[in-house]
Amino acid sequence: MTSLVAPEAPARPAPPARPAPATRGRALELQGFRGLAALSTVVFHVWQQYYRYDAAGAHPPLDNPYVGALVSLEVIDLFFVMSAYLLTLSYARAAIDGAEGSVRPWRVFLFRRAIRILPLYFLAVLVVWSMRNPTLPGDWRDLVQHLTFTHVFDRGRIFYTLGPTWSLSLEVAFYLALVVLGPLAVRACRGLRTRRARVALCASGCVALFALPAGWIAYAHYVRHVPHTDWPVYFGPQARFGSFAAGMALAVLLTALGDGRGRIGARWVTALSVAAFGGLYALSYLSAPENFAHTFYHPLAALLWSVLLFATLRVRRRERERVRWHGLLRARWVTAVGLISYSLYIWHEPVMLELDKAGLLPSSGGGFPVAALVVVLVALAVGTASYWLVEYPASLLGRAKDAGGASRDFYPEGSTTR
Template identity: 40%
Template sequence: MKQRYQLDVYRALAAMAVAVFHAYQSNRTAHWPLEGTVWHEILLATDLFVAMFFVLSGFLLGIPVARAALGLSEPRPARVFLVKRVARLVPLYFLVVLVVWTMTNPEFPGQWRDLVLHLTFTHVYSDDYIFWTNGPAWSLADEMHFYLLLAVLGPLAYRLCARFGGTRAKLAVLLTGAGTLAALSLGYKILAKYVWQVPHDRWSVWFGPLAKLDLFAIGLLMAVASAAGFRLAARWQRAGFALTGAGLVYLAHTADLSEAFVHTVVGLGCALVITSTTLTTVAPPRLLSWRPLVTIGVASYSVYLWHEPVLRVLGASGLLPDRGTPTAFVVTAVCLLVVVIPLAMVSYQAIEKVGMKLAATIDGTGRARNYYPELDRLSNWEPAPR
């Protein structure tokens, strides 16, 4: 039986954390509003939770692949996987990009290169345009690269694992594959940092798909563990995973760690915390089923995409206080969340959910779904000859 993990609250917390960070960042003048306090350190750390989105994507999208490769379910064609991803995510992404680009480029032709790069998910290869139009959109471009990669590697994993009869051998193939992706990403960052000595402001190097592939790979490793039946049974095991994960997130922010590897450590920490509440033999904590956060989590993609444009509109409309004070930051953050969360709910219902329903018209084999099999059977029925 397919298990549904309660992860919406994690998505909600990550999306709101990033939104609050950008509210804090927008209030920076010569100094940060809360600089010199523990709150400043906490708020700087909230931006790191972008890593959680990549880990969650690898985990959730990797589970069906891992299960099929292990012979626990039927393989899903790559085109079906891509159609479902595109139908859910791309319409909203295009809408946000087009709306924001049009508002910021009122005269033709405007920054047309920026628009073309964003619409083709290639702005992550440009140091100039990677954060233009909608800053958080860089992570969606990376995600699209990972979806294409998984669409290629999934069928390959099915074929390789089919050559082995034992579960251990199949697990070895899957773990080696995911581990190789993580190693490639880490190796790339080691070369960029210590051999090529790439400056920290070469954004395309440090925020491009190859730099964040290790986070997606961490999620894939979790998916393999889940498909293999790994579960934490004892309370001390769950507590150990949770505390170790929280410690890694804390270490990533406080230790003298190179920026090239901060997201990697945060992603690993998030993976351990998520594992402690999902890959277990007991019910997850009640917080993970708290309805308000679950509701926000369902619309977290919309929250993530809309929050920066909303912040810019609020600022341009004079609805936010003067920047630079702790009070201004708090008011900015509250106003942003009060506006963007309802907007995200509407966006989810009107755009994301419609895309999901359109994707549902395709069955598991990639063909148009037959909603009337009983009528077809009756129409093909012929009376027995007398």
């Protein structure tokens, strides 16, 4: 039915402002971190599985201990810290500054997380499990555990099917914890009159969430004398949630500082970055089975990665181009790897094992650099195809669902973990 007089058009909301160059730069730098970390993950797992664990569950060293420390520098905590930081930002802003409109309803949040990780993950689990279990029922417990993200609690099967995806179990646990803890923090902060009190409450909560897993690790190692090869004890959320807590604390800190305060110059950025990376390298170099650096490697690494991310995110805008390290993070090839990093993470181990089975990787220990290069190149090709054929189409569904007006995450959703 039509009318000669057109009805008054409803007021349209103003189109979202295009992100400022500095914001786009920070997003690219975080994507660059993901790209470098994803490449490091592939090299690490080629080394780890190419040389195999020794009888004590330790990584055998390379001929050069300094190179060995660099290769064995684990980036799992960087992924956890970044994931927690990005996903906690909206809750921190709501709790500290009252920006509750930036928080998605928990159903929308979990739907978008599911769309982000589940289609590719379930596909990969079913494909790889079927290849390794050609006769039914096969190891059906392994399949059920992977499909329910509970394999991290099974000492025997934690690294079955898709070995690196034990970390996705922790990601899922964090998502579920965040949709409970985030609204609780927002509600608790409503009754506090001063911004300082709200910041203190949020910060103290993050400290507690960091301290509890560290206490668990100390109890398991020094009181119960549990060996570090009892994987569920040290790989489960009760031991690894501290890395997420460090990322949550970073979100609280940057929200508390706001846009104008606490920015640092290029020299301080360089100094903090060098100190943080130096500390990470030292942890890797000093880590040996059952020593202090090994026992508390991941809580300490999470703190150091947080420092590195703080330096990246808080540099003064006019001095951003002076930090050469950030230029590498924004390089097109690095951010391109960051874009496909989740697919790369999911497929690189099956790719490596199939290449080895086909005899396409050198068999001698000295062939590690060649093996790493071959696996990286093939995994990048597979990861690129996987991103465009599976990840990207699924992300379109997630974007269509997100029509509630909530602000988008600072970085495209998702995390890559190893």
